[in-house]
Amino acid sequence: MLRRALAALCLAFLLVACGRGEGGEAAEGATARLWVTRDRGAQVVLTATVPAGLTVMQALQREADVETRYGGRFVEAIEGVEGSLDEQRDWFYFVNGIEPDVGAAEVRLGEGDVAWWDYRSWGEQMAQPVVVGAFPEPFLRGWGDERRPAVVSAPPAFAVQAQALRRVLGSGGSGEPNLFVLQVLKGAHGATLRATRGEANDAPVTFRLTGSLPAVRAAAETLVSRPASIRFLYEARFDEQGRIVR
């Protein structure tokens, strides 16, 4: 376990250079968002609007009290909340809901991007390649400048919901599409929204909303009309009426 943690630390400052790190030109007045949470989004530490063009690290340092290590590349503590190897808890970050495998000082925020820091236990699961809490950002912005097309895959029972989701996720883009799947699960009560993606930072994401037929319909309605209701969640659970279950 110790070795895995060290590997993660190394990753944070060994890897350099990525599409976003270069350039960094942002339009005058363009902004990005910063979220800082704890325990997989259960507790919100702060949210702020920051100028676009900053790195994820700079955005954080601008709004919060931050202690860094390894030449300012690794976040040790935010607002006094300190990572711990013994307790297997640390600060991790997402860009538009996607966890990059590069350091936060290497990633520059474009207009509208969401930089999200979360303090979590990594004992059970180290990597969290994509989470649902920034929906619909993984589809609208994702990682890098290339926008991918969105494909909504659903049985005819969800034709209306799929149509509405297509409107939210928009059209256009190039390359392998991001996927949003609506699926009925036999014997399910309520619905669950989970997200996965391949290993590369720019790999397409797959969101899967599964559950009973009425719950998936109602949850899709919640996502379309109030996407912010799943904000900060790693995965979302809904009851039969489409309400978030915490």
Add this chain to the structure above:
Amino acid sequence: MVRRTLVLAAALVAAAAVASPALGLAVHVRVEGARTSIYGAQEPRLSVFTGALAADDGSVHTLTQPTALGALEAASRKGEFYYRLHNASFGLYVDRIGRREAAGSAGWVYKVNGVSPPVGADNYVVREGDHVVWYWADFSSGSPATLDVVRRGRECYRAFGVDDQGDRTAAANVTFRIDGFPAFRPNGIVCPRAHWHRLRATKPDLIRSELVVRP
């Protein structure tokens, strides 16, 4: 609950009052329940309804064009069966026909000419002579195929399964019902003896075919 029912009843009355007469466009309509045909086993032609409809929250929606939903409304009027239109924030869908309400892994969907359209029924504009089938489907193991019966030669009938895209494959292990009597055919072909009148194909987990009447 009582209040909601009253509101719904009032809305339905209001909808009936402002309903415009049909424009003359007619389609074939069938409504298949889980265990029995609710309306139009032989897919009769009906004038498609256009006009105002009330949803479950009392909101009123006007169908200006002949749609798959208008076909259901026409069948509901003709066949005197109840259905419920759910008003979601982004669109309408049918969540109940007769006694069955979408629950678990099953609900109501529709096909036009064997194909499941990727849009809501109020947005699907039908054309003269289209075949509109509403049916109760269980999606726990994917979308169930609908059965179709095609005449083969002079005396025989073959059953096909039709998927959501409208692609047809010969169905095996079909139980035909000939004047109500079951006839199991592993090869999906039946050649009924003389004096039969009514035939349809059934298979567990698939949607029963239309009722074929002896020509």
